[in-house]
Amino acid sequence: MFNTLGKVNDVDVVQITGTDVDHTSGNLNMTTVSVRTNMTLVQAISRWLLTSDNLVPIDQFIPQNKTEEEVNQLNQQAFLSSESSATTAALRYLKKPLEVEIAEVVAGSPADGSLSAGDRIVSIAGEKVDSGGHAQKIVRSKKPGDDITVTVRHQGTTEEKTITLAEHPSDKKLPFLGISMTTVPTGDITVKYNLEDVGGPSAGMMFALAVIDKLSPGQLNHGKYVVGTGTIDDDGNVGHIGGIEHKARAAADDNAELFLAPKDNCADLRGKDFGAMKIVSVATLEDAVTQMDNYAAGKDLHLCE
Known part of the structure; x- marks a missing residue:
């Protein structure tokens, strides 16, 4: 597990610059699952008997039509997308203004x-x-061969470009502009996530909660040990x-008080014993904040039951 409010190698896991950052404390932990492959039968059975590891079919993590390297690359791409x-x-x-930046042409x-x-x-x-x-929705409303105007801020200057859309390489019926984009804060605010060797999109919610906590007054976790995915x-x-059960189990073993679980994962956790830890169902970021508020105030929770 990693605390999104903490540090790794003396660097903030979630680092925000260009604006005032509120002091945070306590835990908003994200969870990870490690995968071991290429073990002998004896090694696999030994880990199953002597550790908390579980044995699962390898195609749950590495589809038959993908190599392990390809899966790792896809997971890294998903992780970067989840950060954005x-x-x-x-x-x-937080109702803060956003802009769209061109990541790649x-x-x-x-x-x-x-x-x-870098154009905005x-x-x-x-x-x-x-x-x-x-x-993307605006571009998709056009046809290949149509001209489209794109107004950008390029190195401090506003420029308007007229570009003729081509056929999309994967579907000739769709228009193709040829850029990838990311949404960024306006002005000089930057948000950087400093975690290496972690893949997949499952940290997204906890990263978002950490950003909210750092950019708003008070403690989002109300001093409670909160873990989520x-x-x-x-x-x-x-x-x-x-891997929701493994993640919840790790949180319970570390004496977490509250576990934020996606609503669509609740069925995977029903009937399991996680001790005193409360597992709540969340469908949106707002749900997650509300459940933390309710837990701290002793109000009713939307439990995974």
């Missing part, structure tokens, strides 16, 4: 030569955008993750 969504969801929860695409990585998108086709999803999207919706 965590920032977006947290800042939207595909070589040879319609955007190549007109747009650059002001509008597309005359419509202001505040998320990558919104920008769940994906997050730009709108703050919390999604299903894998």
Whole structure:
């Protein structure tokens, strides 16, 4: 487990610069599951008997049509995507303004030569955008061959570019601009996540809660030992993750008081004994905050039952 309010190698796990950051304390822990492969039968049975490890079919983690390296790459991409969504969801929860930044321009695409990585998108086709999803929706409303205007801030200067959309490489019926985007805070605020060798999207919700805690007064955890897991999207919706029982077990073994679980994972936890730890169901970022408030105040909880 990692405490998203803590440090790793003397560096904040969630590092925010360019604005005032509130003092935080206590725990908003994210959980991880490690996977061991290529063991002999004797090694596998020994770990099953002598440790808390469980034996599961390898295709639960590494599909038959993927190599372990390919899965690790996909997990790392998912982790990076979850970081971006965590920032977006947290800042939207706090009602802070956001901008869309171009992360990459595909070589040879319609955007190549007109747009650059680091450009901030002001509008597309005359419509202001505040998320990558919104920008993509506008582009998808056009057809291959259509001209589209993209207004960007490039190195401090506002520029308007007219670009002819091409056919998408994977579906010729769809338009193709050729950029990848990320949602970022306006101004000089930056949010950086400093964890290495961790993959997958399941830390998203806890990252978002850490950002909220650091950018708002008071303690989000109310001094309680809180652990949780769940994906997050730009709108703050919390999604299903894998390995939930192992993660909840690790939290209970570490004497956590409250475990935030995705609503869609509750069925995986019913009937299991996790001691005194309360496991609550959350569907959104707002749910997670409310459940922590209710637990601290002694109010009713939405338990996974």
